[in-house]
Amino acid sequence: MIRAEGVSVFIGKKEVVSDVTLTCKAGEMTALIGPSGCGKTTLLHALGLLLPVNKGAIFYKEHNYTKASTSQIKRFWQQEVAFILQDYGIMDEESVGFNVTMQKDLFGKKVKGDLARLRDVLEQTGLSNREQELASYLSGGEKQRLALARAIYKNAKVLYADEPTASLDAKNREKIIALFRDFANKGYTVIISTHDAALIEACDVCYEVQSNRIARK
Numbered sequence: 001m002i003r004a005e006g007v008s009v010f011i012g013k014k015e016v017v018s019d020v021t022l023t024c025k026a027g028e029m030t031a032l033i034g035p036s037g038c039g040k041t042t043l044l045h046a047l048g049l050l051l052p053v054n055k056g057a058i059f060y061k062e063h064n065y066t067k068a069s070t071s072q073i074k075r076f077w078q079q080e081v082a083f084i085l086q087d088y089g090i091m092d093e094e095s096v097g098f099n100v101t102m103q104k105d106l107f108g109k110k111v112k113g114d115l116a117r118l119r120d121v122l123e124q125t126g127l128s129n130r131e132q133e134l135a136s137y138l139s140g141g142e143k144q145r146l147a148l149a150r151a152i153y154k155n156a157k158v159l160y161a162d163e164p165t166a167s168l169d170a171k172n173r174e175k176i177i178a179l180f181r182d183f184a185n186k187g188y189t190v191i192i193s194t195h196d197a198a199l200i201e202a203c204d205v206c207y208e209v210q211s212n213r214i215a216r217k
């Protein structure tokens with residue numbers, strides 16, 4: 001569970017996120033919605049501790065992370081969460097397999113980790129048999145699916161996604177929405193910034209960033 005209490009974020013002198021109080025519950029998909037430029041990505045980044053907040057606090061499991069040390073925040077990123085962001089967080093010069101498992105010999109190219117599970121998550125995300133390929137060969141939509149494969153492999157407890165279906169065709173969109181649903185059904189927290197009507201429809205809670213309104217289905 002991720003909770004924002006009275007959170008405001010300024011970029012320069014501009015208040016981009018204003019006094020947000022929001023709980024993103026475990027087992028639910030929460031959509032951050034609103035017109036372009038209203039602050040969805042900024043709020044998503046603040047909820048993921050990628051951006052400092054200027055007012056208020058972010059809580060994870062009742063622990064106030066606004067006061068956390070750098071090492072506590074790093075542990076949160078490494079052990080608890082996964083990000084599917086617009087700039088992907090994918091290492092282009094590494095293989096697909098490495099990008100999922102994040103394990104290999106220091107100077108080798110061999111993919112390490114749990115290979116059966118790696119192949120399973122690649123199949124789930126429509127990237128079967130591509131573990132040896134360089135990530136730079138993937139399209140934008142494939143890279144987003146690769147980031148989701150990493151999140152599933154990692155068993156992340158909180159998933160942050162920024163416009164995750166923006167560059168997908170209808171078939172892959174459906175597949176990815178179903179995977180997000182599975183994630184939430186396992187009891188994990190899913191937070192998604194999106195304009196996609198089909199994805200919004202699949203969410204349990206919608207938060208309108210501009211008006212600070214919450215709609216629960």
Ligand SMILES: Nc1ncnc2c1ncn2[C@@H]1O[C@H](COP(=O)(O)OP(=O)(O)OP(=O)(O)O)[C@@H](O)[C@H]1O
Pocket residue numbers: 011016034035036037038039040041042043193
């Ligand atoms: N690094 C930055 N420097 C200056 N302004 C920024 C920066 N990041 C965001 N902004 C501004 O903050 C506002 C909110 O941006 P944000 O990306 O959070 O909006 P968004 O709702 O996610 O938009 P979109 O739907 O178009 O992705 C915008 O006006 C944007 O120009």
